[in-house]
Each structure stands twice: as structure tokens, then as C-alpha cells.
Amino acid sequence: MAKLLYSASTSTDGFIAGVGGDMSWLTPYLGPNPTMDDVAARTGALLVGRRTFGGDDPYRDLPGEGEAFGGGWEGPQFVLTHRPPADPVPGVTFVSDLATAVARAREAAGDGYVNVLGADVARQCLAAGLLDEVLVSVAPVLLGDGVRLFDHPGGSTVRLEPVGVTQAPPVTNIWLRVVR
Amino acid sequence: MAKLLYSASTSTDGFIAGVGGDMSWLTPYLGPNPTMDDVAARTGALLVGRRTFGGDDPYRDLPGEGEAFGGGWEGPQFVLTHRPPADPVPGVTFVSDLATAVARAREAAGDGYVNVLGADVARQCLAAGLLDEVLVSVAPVLLGDGVRLFDHPGGSTVRLEPVGVTQAPPVTNIWLRVVR
Numbered sequence: 001m002a003k004l005l006y007s008a009s010t011s012t013d014g015f016i017a018g019v020g021g022d023m024s025w026l027t028p029y030l031g032p033n034p035t036m037d038d039v040a041a042r043t044g045a046l047l048v049g050r051r052t053f054g055g056d057d058p059y060r061d062l063p064g065e066g067e068a069f070g071g072g073w074e075g076p077q078f079v080l081t082h083r084p085p086a087d088p089v090p091g092v093t094f095v096s097d098l099a100t101a102v103a104r105a106r107e108a109a110g111d112g113y114v115n116v117l118g119a120d121v122a123r124q125c126l127a128a129g130l131l132d133e134v135l136v137s138v139a140p141v142l143l144g145d146g147v148r149l150f151d152h153p154g155g156s157t158v159r160l161e162p163v164g165v166t167q168a169p170p171v172t173n174i175w176l177r178v179v180r
Numbered sequence: 181m182a183k184l185l186y187s188a189s190t191s192t193d194g195f196i197a198g199v200g201g202d203m204s205w206l207t208p209y210l211g212p213n214p215t216m217d218d219v220a221a222r223t224g225a226l227l228v229g230r231r232t233f234g235g236d237d238p239y240r241d242l243p244g245e246g247e248a249f250g251g252g253w254e255g256p257q258f259v260l261t262h263r264p265p266a267d268p269v270p271g272v273t274f275v276s277d278l279a280t281a282v283a284r285a286r287e288a289a290g291d292g293y294v295n296v297l298g299a300d301v302a303r304q305c306l307a308a309g310l311l312d313e314v315l316v317s318v319a320p321v322l323l324g325d326g327v328r329l330f331d332h333p334g335g336s337t338v339r340l341e342p343v344g345v346t347q348a349p350p351v352t353n354i355w356l357r358v359v360r
Contacts, residue, residue: 012316012340012356013330014194025337126322136192138318140340140356142306144332148193152324155199160192160320162350170342172354176192176320 002109003132004047004102006122007039009058009171010136010149016119017147021051026058029139030070033168035175039135040073044109047101047125049118050081051147053092076108080121098124119147126150126158131178134160138172182289183312184227184282186302187219189238189351190316190329196299197327201231206238209319210250213348215355219315220253224289227281227305229298230261231327233272256288260301278304299327306330306338311358314340318352 008016009026018025046068057065064070068077077092080101084094095101102125105114116122116131125131136149150158160176167173188196189206198205226248237245244250248257257272260281264274275281282305285294296302296311305311316329330338340356347353 010194012194012314012354013328014190014192019335022335134192134322138354140342142314142330142332142336142338142340144330144336144338145334150193150322150324152322154325155202156322156324157205158322158324160322162320162352165345165347165352167345172342172345172352174192174318174352 002044002106002112002114004116004125004130005039005113005133005135006116006125006131007135008137008149010138011141011143012138013142013144014149015143015146016149017056018143019146021055021147023056023058024060025141025143026139029171030058031168033137033171033173035166035168035173036069036137037072039113039115040069042113043073043075043115044112045075045105045114046077047105047114047116047121048077048079049121050079050083051120052118053079078105098128102130119149119151123150123152126178129180133163133178134176136174138174140170182224182286182292182294184296184305184310185219185293185313185315186296186305186311187315188317188329190318191321191323192318193322193324194329195323195326196329197236198323199326201235201327203236203238204240205321205323206319209351210238211348213317213351213353215346215348215353216249216317217252219293219295220249222293223253223255223295224292225255225285225294226257227285227294227296227301228257228259229301230259230263231300232298233259258285278308282310299329299331303330303332306358309360313343313358314356316354318354320350
């Protein structure tokens with residue numbers, strides 16, 4: 001069964017987007033990253049949060065704007081939302097509940113990963129015991145505020161264990177497995 | 181002149197303490213870490229925030245409880261506070277303003293680092309243009325809430341550049357220089 005991998009670029013202080021969902025902070029760090037290329041090659045489907053799907057793009061005004069992995073990936077996308085757009089979007093399926101979205105994404109992914117994009121959908125997958133792995137690409141910048149990698153008011157303790165660490169200077173990729 | 185290094189263990193989602201300053205989250209990850217031993221050996225003085233000085237200790241009930249670096253370091257400590265304790269503490273100087281605290285810690289550190297401990301004092305050093313380097317030891321856990329590595333409501337962009345990455349499994353140390 002396809003594994004669920006939450007992958008995100010983060011600031012060193014743990015934000016995946018700036019205030020108001022701003023992604024321009026990431027643009028300076030979009031250099032070659034063989035680990036992310038590897039993830040893209042092993043990804044069979046995307047499970048995307050509504051905010052991420054409709055949100056800002058670090059590739060704005062660059063080649064790859066509006067495309068998954070900046071154009072480095074094509075395939076089926078499943079967007080978790082109660083507010084689907086009026087018109088269909090090619091390649092994108094809008095699903096209103098998590099269990100169905102995960103089941104359909106897993107089916108579409110085959111032997112590949114379901115790549116989870118977006119902090120809120122990743123949090124929901126974690127809470128439901130459905131998330132298998134986490135990959136953070138840590139960029140050398142402090143943001144101080146914005147959308148956090150993981151937001152659980154009141155605190156939580158989600159134990160992870162290392163899979164591997166790679167460098168794509170100036171970014172550090174930390175790949176982890178969720179301990180169940 | 182001694183450099184100022186902000187060193188902290190963080191969760192993968194960027195918290196240095198849990199809710200209410202709880203440090204017990206870190207206890208499972210206190211294994212051998214040659215990079216931290218190296219930092220301790222090169223540290224000439226500590227500049228410590230009030231909350232960190234009086235706060236919880238990840239070495240609670242372990243050898244090294246109550247000591248800097250869990251007993252791996254001895255030397256002069258400068259605590260930034262407007263509320264010094266009534267009785268003197270051996271080896272600890274309480275200073276009420278940042279500029280004086282940094283100047284005295286630098287003088288005491290000689291050729292070594294001034295190791296900055298505590299998110300709020302580190303934020304003040306950053307804002308004043310006094311911080312030289314940041315070392316985060318990323319532990320494989322998500323906390324979701326607590327005291328953040330860097331907290332700047334409204335957002336900020338502090339650019340860093342890599343110095344080096346080391347692993348002390350399961351912890352990943354990311355050493356960075358503040359770009360001015």
C-alpha cells in the first residue's frame with residue numbers, strides 16, 4: 001500500500017510559509033535538490049490541502065509557476081476541501097473527507113508515495129494515524145511568524161526516527177519515519 | 181572579539197521547549213553529540229535569558245542536573261534580567277541591560293564563544309545586530325506548541341548561511357552564520 005509522506009520546505013525556525021501564506025521567502029532556496037528529485041520520481045499521487053492548492057507559489061514569475069514541484073512532477077492530485085471550485089481542474093480531484101481522499105490517493109499512487117502537501121492536511125493525517133514519513137528541507141533563514149510545519153495548540157509529542165540526512169547546499173534535507 | 185553563538189536543541193517543528201517551558205521532551209535525545217562537546221570546549225562564557233536560567237532542565241533527575249551543558253562546561257555566566265535573585269549565585273553575574281551583558285560576556289569569553297542560551301535573549305541579540313552564528317540540534321520529534329526557536333510576531337527575514345551539518349544520531353546539527 002502506498003505510504004504517505006509529508007514533505008515540506010521549512011525555515012530553520014519551523015515555518016513552511018510566511019505571514020498570510022507568503023511563499024516568496026523560499027524562492028532564493030529553489031536550487032537543485034537531488035533528494036527532492038528522488039521524491040518526485042517516487043511520488044504516485046499528491047494529497048493537497050486547500051490552502052496549499054490555492055495558495056502562493058514560490059515559483060511565481062519563474063519557469064514552473066503553478067506546477068507541482070515547480071514542473072518536476074505530473075500526476076493525479078487529490079485536494080481535500082469542502083469548497084471545490086465551480087469548474088473542473090484537469091488532473092485534480094476534489095474530495096471532502098480525509099479517509100476517502102487518502103484511499104483514493106493511495107489507489108492512484110500504486111507503489112509510489114502519496115506526497116502530502118500542506119500543514120493542516122498533514123496534521124489531520126497524523127491525528128488519524130495515517131502518516132508514514134516526514135521530509136523537511138531546512139532552508140537557512142529565520143521567519144519568526146507564519147504557517148508552521150506542525151501546529152497543535154496545547155502541544156503534542158509525535159515521535160519520529162531518522163531515515164537519512166542529505167545536503168543540497170544551502171538546504172539540509174531531514175527524512176524521518178513516524179513512530180507508531 | 182568573542183563571537184556570539186545562539187545554540188539550541190529544537191524539535192523538527194522548531195520548538196526549543198514545550199508548553200510552559202517543559203524541557204522533558206529533550207531528555208530522550210541527550211545522547212553523545214561531538215559537535216556540542218566541541219561547542220562546549222570553545223565556549224568562554226554564557227549569556228543566558230532569565231527564563232532559561234530559572235527554567236526546566238532536560239537533565240532533571242539525571243547526572244548533570246542544574247549544570248551548564250549537563251555538566252560538560254564550567255565558566256562565567258551572565259544572566260540578562262531585571263529581577264536578580266536576592267542572594268548571589270557563584271559564577272553567575274546578573275545584568276539588566278543587553279549591551280552591558282554582551283560586553284561583559286565577550287570580555288569574559290576571551291577568544292572563545294559567548295554561547296547565547298534562550299530564545300528571547302537570542303532574539304534581542306539578533307535585533308541589535310550582535311548575533312554571529314546559530315547552531316540548531318534538530319531532534320526527531322514534533323511538539324506542535326511551546327517556546328519557539330525564534331519568535332517575531334508579524335514576521336521577519338533573517339538570512340543565514342551554512343557553516344556545516346553534522347549528525348549525532350538521531351540528532352542533526354545545523355550550524356549557520358548570520359548574514360549581515
